[in-house]
Amino acid sequence: MLIFNDVRERGPISRSQLAKELGLSPTTVTVIVDYFMEHGFLMETGKGDSSGGRKPILVKLAPDAGHVIAVDLNQSRAAILNLEAEILRVRHLPDAGKEGWVRSLIQVINSLILESGADFRLLGIGIAVPGIVSLDKGEVITATNFNINHLSLKEELQKHFHVPILLENDANAAAYGEYLYGYGKQVANFVYLHVGKAVGAGLFLAGNLFTGGAGGAGELGHITVVEDGPKCRCGNQGCLELMINESALADKWQEWVTDGAIYPGLSGLVQLSNSGHGGAQRVMNYVGSLLGRGLVTLIHLINPSFILLGGELALSNPYLLQRIKKYVSEQSIPIFSRHVEIKEGMTRSNAGIIGAGSLALHYFFEHLHLEKYIRA
Amino acid sequence: MLIFNDVRERGPISRSQLAKELGLSPTTVTVIVDYFMEHGFLMETGKGDSSGGRKPILVKLAPDAGHVIAVDLNQSRAAILNLEAEILRVRHLPDAGKEGWVRSLIQVINSLILESGADFRLLGIGIAVPGIVSLDKGEVITATNFNINHLSLKEELQKHFHVPILLENDANAAAYGEYLYGYGKQVANFVYLHVGKAVGAGLFLAGNLFTGGAGGAGELGHITVVEDGPKCRCGNQGCLELMINESALADKWQEWVTDGAIYPGLSGLVQLSNSGHGGAQRVMNYVGSLLGRGLVTLIHLINPSFILLGGELALSNPYLLQRIKKYVSEQSIPIFSRHVEIKEGMTRSNAGIIGAGSLALHYFFEHLHLEKYIRA
Numbered sequence: 001m002l003i004f005n006d007v008r009e010r011g012p013i014s015r016s017q018l019a020k021e022l023g024l025s026p027t028t029v030t031v032i033v034d035y036f037m038e039h040g041f042l043m044e045t046g047k048g049d050s051s052g053g054r055k056p057i058l059v060k061l062a063p064d065a066g067h068v069i070a071v072d073l074n075q076s077r078a079a080i081l082n083l084e085a086e087i088l089r090v091r092h093l094p095d096a097g098k099e100g101w102v103r104s105l106i107q108v109i110n111s112l113i114l115e116s117g118a119d120f121r122l123l124g125i126g127i128a129v130p131g132i133v134s135l136d137k138g139e140v141i142t143a144t145n146f147n148i149n150h151l152s153l154k155e156e157l158q159k160h161f162h163v164p165i166l167l168e169n170d171a172n173a174a175a176y177g178e179y180l181y182g183y184g185k186q187v188a189n190f191v192y193l194h195v196g197k198a199v200g201a202g203l204f205l206a207g208n209l210f211t212g213g214a215g216g217a218g219e220l221g222h223i224t225v226v227e228d229g230p231k232c233r234c235g236n237q238g239c240l241e242l243m244i245n246e247s248a249l250a251d252k253w254q255e256w257v258t259d260g261a262i263y264p265g266l267s268g269l270v271q272l273s274n275s276g277h278g279g280a281q282r283v284m285n286y287v288g289s290l291l292g293r294g295l296v297t298l299i300h301l302i303n304p305s306f307i308l309l310g311g312e313l314a315l316s317n318p319y320l321l322q323r324i325k326k327y328v329s330e331q332s333i334p335i336f337s338r339h340v341e342i343k344e345g346m347t348r349s350n351a352g353i354i355g356a357g358s359l360a361l362h363y364f365f366e367h368l369h370l371e372k373y374i375r376a
Numbered sequence: 377m378l379i380f381n382d383v384r385e386r387g388p389i390s391r392s393q394l395a396k397e398l399g400l401s402p403t404t405v406t407v408i409v410d411y412f413m414e415h416g417f418l419m420e421t422g423k424g425d426s427s428g429g430r431k432p433i434l435v436k437l438a439p440d441a442g443h444v445i446a447v448d449l450n451q452s453r454a455a456i457l458n459l460e461a462e463i464l465r466v467r468h469l470p471d472a473g474k475e476g477w478v479r480s481l482i483q484v485i486n487s488l489i490l491e492s493g494a495d496f497r498l499l500g501i502g503i504a505v506p507g508i509v510s511l512d513k514g515e516v517i518t519a520t521n522f523n524i525n526h527l528s529l530k531e532e533l534q535k536h537f538h539v540p541i542l543l544e545n546d547a548n549a550a551a552y553g554e555y556l557y558g559y560g561k562q563v564a565n566f567v568y569l570h571v572g573k574a575v576g577a578g579l580f581l582a583g584n585l586f587t588g589g590a591g592g593a594g595e596l597g598h599i600t601v602v603e604d605g606p607k608c609r610c611g612n613q614g615c616l617e618l619m620i621n622e623s624a625l626a627d628k629w630q631e632w633v634t635d636g637a638i639y640p641g642l643s644g645l646v647q648l649s650n651s652g653h654g655g656a657q658r659v660m661n662y663v664g665s666l667l668g669r670g671l672v673t674l675i676h677l678i679n680p681s682f683i684l685l686g687g688e689l690a691l692s693n694p695y696l697l698q699r700i701k702k703y704v705s706e707q708s709i710p711i712f713s714r715h716v717e718i719k720e721g722m723t724r725s726n727a728g729i730i731g732a733g734s735l736a737l738h739y740f741f742e743h744l745h746l747e748k749y750i751r752a
Contacts, residue, residue, distance in 0.1 A: 297677075
């Protein structure tokens with residue numbers, strides 16, 4: 001197990017190098033590496049540099065030895081990922097009423113499995129949920145936009161799929177994806193911020209995903225940015241998400257763009273403001289100030305090293321990024337703002353899928369009971 | 377070391393019980409316990425229940441075998457604490473100009489040592505600083521109320537005192553004190569909130585003090601609670617600390633209490649509002665709304681299990697506590713507000729001293745090089 005994860009993280013690497021670094025005998029390493037190779041999880045790959053004698057054969061993770069299914073409920077997508085979190089196949093989840101929703105999810109997962117070839121080996125399912133979840137119980141506690149409350153999603157799926165099933169809030173999952181396959185290797189403290197139809201943050205603190213006492217940490221979308229602002233369904237007032245959600249932005253467009261042009265949607269807004277459209281920029285300035293206000297609060301409370309942006313409104317949006325950076329540098333305590341780097345996340349529009357997949361992959365790597373997954 | 381901390385945390389305990397719980401031989405335990413007893417750090421104390429045979433002798437920490445000096449710069453106090461964080465002796469730090477400040481601190485520490493008896497054994501010095509510090513470098517990065525910037529305080533003190541010297545932000549130190557000697561044993565996620573002349577929070581997350589990327593996490597005093605409010609010296613606007621600091625409250629008193637009564641100071645305000653004085657209650661309602669707003673933000677971002685209150689404005693203030701609780705229960709996401717308990721910290725007005733002492737005690741217990749501290 002130790003050796004497997006060592007090869008996975010640092011391969012390609014030679015058996016003798018492994019033995020040296022782990023302080024194990026070459027025989028032990030060879031026996032274990034051979035075991036994993038026999039079952040397809042490690043593979044040989046070319047030769048390394050010689051330190052005298054013949055060149056050593058290198059081993060590395062066999063990326064297609066196993067697969068996970070990743071579901072991003074926010075984007076209504078399910079995908080198959082290999083052991084390196086590469087997306088192999090994607091399907092969209094159909095619109096389904098509240099009742100039919102879980103059933104249609106099960107159907108999509110089933111078709112993904114059926115479509116896959118004979119070498120498909122399902123190791124786990126990860127699900128990114130736009131709401132508050134309990135990872136322990138596998139329960140969606142609340143997902144307001146989906147009208148879900150206290151749904152035992154893991155239990156429902158477990159009836160059909162006999163692999164580990166991991167649920168997490170979507171911004172938390174995306175933070176996890178950045179941790180494993182994005183910027184996580186560079187810093188111990190970062191925040192992943194999703195800015196799209198919803199606004200939420202995943203907190204990676206001191207090297208771990210931080211989910212709080214009730215599993216809900218990171219609700220940046222529900223902090224007040226407009227004092228005495230309109231009441232939000234969360235209970236609070238003038239919440240960031242409420243002030244910059246799609247309907248609020250359409251209203252601002254209506255108010256500020258008087259040439260009769262119709263509201264172009266989130267991605268249209270992003271494109272227009274970046275190409276210099278005055279009205280779109282005015283809307284984006286509004287978004288930038290409120291987001292900036294939320295970020296200064298976040299920075300003063302959490303003092304992260306990176307803030308990684310994702311979501312339809314923040315991706316490929318240099319205009320907004322520049323506004324936010326300016327706001328943060330002007331309004332926050334200098335030692336905090338000097339220290340924080342604000343940029344796009346590495347997983348970009350696949351943040352939810354890679355995040356959900358990361359949950360399942362990480363679980364598999366941590367609890368490697370290979371016997372269960374080795375085909376007869 | 378393992379055995380010492382085991383006895384410290386779970387004593388009084390018998391040698392045989394220790395051996396059983398740690399899976400060590402009774403002889404090993406006896407040799408090590410005797411070593412610590414010989415040097416005064418453990419002591420025998422009565423007899424436990426017998427499980428047949430004669431009653432076992434119990435051992436426990438000898439609380440006065442060693443001492444730390446704790447400095448709370450916010451309250452201008454220095455104290456000697458024993459190994460159980462009991463305060464044995466306190467001295468006030470004299471007012472001193474910016475230049476004389478460090479010298480007068482050294483003098484006070486020196487007199488505390490000189491006044492102590494022959495059995496005084498200094499193990500470390502902990503200092504709670506109202507500002508942002510670097511624990512690693514032992515540097516005060518910035519303490520605005522003290523006009524300090526980039527002061528190598530540890531280095532200065534280390535010239536005079538050859539024991540470990542630990543610096544920490546005062547709210548962080550207080551959180552540490554609650555962790556070790558207050559409510560910390562009950563929860564993994566809590567926030568210590570100091571509300572006095574300054575406002576700041578210490579974050580204890582997932583069982584560890586969280587200080588952020590640049591050592592500054594928890595600046596709840598510098599989040600915006602009044603949109604477009606006055607500019608704060610931190611760079612931000614309408615900051616919580618700025619809106620409810622002493623001069624802001626004196627202004628509110630002036631405005632709202634028109635019977636000519638002069639502003640009674642923070643503790644006067646607390647007393648008056650609790651005894652039903654209308655004007656004082658109006659000021660306290662104002663404090664409660666702004667604090668409540670800050671706390672809802674904190675709760676939505678961090679989702680703590682406890683919020684522990686301290687500081688002149690929050691201690692012994694049931695009136696304010698009730699206002700805050702009401703605000704939080706009305707304005708936050710139900711699963712968050714149901715989950716969080718808001719109450720006074722256990723270390724009360726000694727939070728800074730016990731916090732600073734905790735830093736030094738914890739360091740000693742973790743790095744127990746007893747040889748250095750054993751007297752000839």
